[in-house]
Amino acid sequence: MHPAPLLKDLDPRLNALVMDLIGRVADKWTMTVLEVLAEAGTLRFTRLAEAVPGVSQKMLTQTLRAMQRDGLLLRTVHPVVPPHVDYRLTDLGLSLGEAFCGVWTWAEVHMERVESARTAFDGRG
Template sequence: MDVFLRDCPTRAVLDLIAGKWTMLVLVALEDGRPMRFAELRRRLDGVTSKVLTQTLRALEREGLLTRSVYPTVPPRVEYRLTRMGREVGGLVQSITDWSQANIAAVQAAREEFDGRSQHPSPGSAS
């Protein structure tokens, strides 16, 4: 497997994991506690029901989470990370921690870059 090759199946996994909502679902479930759909939706401010459903299905399909349905009225559905899901969830949690620790530096770099692009150097195309 060579992830740099167009047809490498690893790319599909990387595409899934790199998605914003996937990363946030993995972090939300990373502590091992199962969560219900509505609880996840509240936790992930801004996600739509449709996108959350698609994300959960994709994670289940790849073996990163399990969906348990309990025969109650109404049915209770819970989501929990699998062993593989917890492994990748830990990695994503590290990225989240890094992002939170470095947000001030990232914002400063962004402002500095944006300030430069508003004042192009002489001879550059507008």
């Protein structure tokens, strides 16, 4: 694994993009949508809403728009009545999901150590 470059040596645009993407993916709705679409492939808005427990229509719409703006998903409107809209991840979205998969793997490996550390810390009170 390569060491991360020093912040002072980073291109400010790259730094801004990384911070923005971390913030976006750290948002529980984006991460959940990434996961759902990675597993399901293409879904209509209603099916996607059903697969993301607890999300409001407004939050799902905002999340999907932000993801579309970042190039993470494609929104396809089919010319039928009533309108039929599908969402699916782009290659960029799939690769971002794969990159953040490492966090899940790390958490699985280190879950007990983190829980022990938290319990020890909380017990010091």
